[in-house]
Amino acid sequence: MPVGVICxxxxxxxxxxxxxxxGGRLSAEFKEKLNLVFGICALGIGITSIVLMSNLPAVxxxxxxxxxxxxxxxxxxxxxxxxxxxxxxxxQKNDNQDTALLVTTIVLFCASGSGIYGSIVSGISGDxxxxxxxxxxDLFTAMIFACTLGxxxxxxxxxxxxxxxxxxxxxxxxxPLTTPAMINDFKAVGGxxxxxxxxxxxxxxxxxxxxxxxxxxxVWPISWMWSAWIVPLL
Numbered sequence: 001m002p003v004g005v006i007c008x009x010x011x012x013x014x015x016x017x018x019x020x021x022x023g024g025r026l027s028a029e030f031k032e033k034l035n036l037v038f039g040i041c042a043l044g045i046g047i048t049s050i051v052l053m054s055n056l057p058a059v060x061x062x063x064x065x066x067x068x069x070x071x072x073x074x075x076x077x078x079x080x081x082x083x084x085x086x087x088x089x090x091x092q093k094n095d096n097q098d099t100a101l102l103v104t105t106i107v108l109f110c111a112s113g114s115g116i117y118g119s120i121v122s123g124i125s126g127d128x129x130x131x132x133x134x135x136x137x138d139l140f141t142a143m144i145f146a147c148t149l150g151x152x153x154x155x156x157x158x159x160x161x162x163x164x165x166x167x168x169x170x171x172x173x174x175x176p177l178t179t180p181a182m183i184n185d186f187k188a189v190g191g192x193x194x195x196x197x198x199x200x201x202x203x204x205x206x207x208x209x210x211x212x213x214x215x216x217x218x219v220w221p222i223s224w225m226w227s228a229w230i231v232p233l234l
């Protein structure tokens with residue numbers, strides 16, 4: 001039973017609705033401060049994931065090649081267009097709808113390292129603790145973003161559920177093929193993307209976080225090859 005996946009999806013949906021209802025009562029200054037606070041939270045979560053890495057060169061190479069691949073495939077633009085279409089389904093959204101912030105939100109909820117890893121662990125062992133902890137954070141995160149973006153945030157729960165439930169069902173195939181080093185490097189790549197997400201939310205630097213997503217796929221084989229082929233030669 002995908003208890004963790006369901007709880008995480010409900011947390012985003014409920015948080016999105018609550019934030020949309022509350023957003024109209026909050027000042028622009030208050031919303032800005034909330035976004036800054038979440039930016040710091042994302043930075044903190046990212047840092048705690050980065051320190052787990054096993055192979056720094058593999059992580060860096062994965063991030064560079066993944067970003068190049070995402071840029072060539074125009075992944076950021078595709079997600080932006082999808083987010084814009086999703087937003088049009090909610091005419092009650094705020095006039096200050098920010099497409100860039102919406103893309104950041106989609107990536108944060110649908111492609112976070114903790115979410116993907118938690119779905120895999122949940123599927124292979126039945127341990128839902130990672131996703132349950134993430135659900136608590138996502139509930140308030142969705143509320144923060146929905147204060148600015150409106151009801152569209154709750155709709156992000158749909159693609160998020162589809163991605164996480166697919167990983168949950170495929171977990172018994174994926175997990176046995178991994179090693180502890182591969183998992184740590186995967187978490188580190190996710191942490192770097194979260195770090196970039198936090199800097200983007202805080203409006204310090206506009207990183208192409210959507211284009212960076214392929215790195216989370218490339219890190220698995222690159223980490224394995226580095227550990228199996230390169231490390232023995234050093």
